[in-house]
Amino acid sequence: MNAIRHHFSPLQRVLHWVMAVCILTMLFIGVGMVSTIMPKYVPLVSIHKTLGSIILVLALIRLVTRFYYGARRCRPTCPSR
């Protein structure tokens, strides 16, 4: 049944992009919160902790999906062959 797949599963792709958005957001929240003493400091740290923990959980789910679905098979043109 194992057909050769040239794409990651939809779940893997969703996870990839959700994590991309989360991690980029974290970089901004991180440098923003450590450089301010304004009232927004408190909510920023709290979002940072929550989102950081979510990213850890997502990374674990991602590992599971990787073991379950595997990686896509490269086409002959795939640069990283």
Added chain:
Amino acid sequence: MPEPRPSPARSVLGSLVLIGVVIAGSAAAFAYTAGWLSPERLTPWKMLEALAPPSGPALGYRRNHAKGICVTGVFESNGNGAAISRASVLAAGQYAALGRFNLGTPNPDAADASVRVRGLGLRIMPPNGQEWRMAMINAPVFAASTPEGFHELLVAAGSKDPNAMKVFAEAHPEFAPFGAWAKNAPWTGSYAEDRFNGLNSFVFTDSSGADHAVRWSLLPQAQVVPVTQDDLKKLDPDFLEQEITQRVRSGPQRWTMTVTVANPGDPTADPTKAWPEDRRTIEVGTLVVQRIEAEADGPCRDINFDPTVLPPGMRTSDDPFPAARSSVYAKSYDLRTAEAKDYPRTVTGPKP
């Protein structure tokens, strides 16, 4: 007719421009967020620089209120506070308390009689983990109405210009009540006789969901004997720590905690402005101090008495200080805990 296709060169150029714009835009947004484009932004680091003495900070110690001693005991909540906050720590009961008596100086070797501001960092820990942290001082009002104003004050106080403080006080009339207290208020010979005030306002939420703006204080139950600074200068440089250790050894010491509720319109964002005397004030419990330990090996050493660590039922108000303090205390905590080797745990000889 076939569509004329753009020349490959132009489309590559177009893509490169687009990529460049996205990268440059993101980089600019990142630099702006990080404050690299706004050198005037007040950061936690600048606050610490302004606090540090000319010789530099004492490594391993708190960047302010550096001299202190650990206390442990219990907070006996009488349940009266439940009328204004649903926080479990204000429900009747006895909760473990950990604190730190301290002096408002960045110098851990300062002589006790030389420091006007005394403080108490406190952490009350109900068994459900919803703890309440605070850091209070003996002054009845704060010295600055905004964190920016406090930074200016620190810069003026550290300036070589002999007129700097005069210039500051003239530009900041809100400093006057604190200045008058510092100059005229009597001193005491013991932490046990000091009153500690939270100064910043917070919002309590009761079980019906109603909000109340509050400030709190700890009032000493010990007999207060006013003394002058000159009386204290004759004593040992560490007399406060010796005295409180002795006193607690001979029996627990107590403070009554009161919470004052603002009337509508009272200034909640400015800790230089006291609220009128007649405001509703509730006695919510008693702090019982049972044990004193040196800081070097004590339980208060690696604690950050961050005033934004609040249980459900309490939150920060429009007062900008708690957030500013939280950001600066975190930086101070990071630095001092990373410098632990400069402040050895078991003090064998004199302090370095």
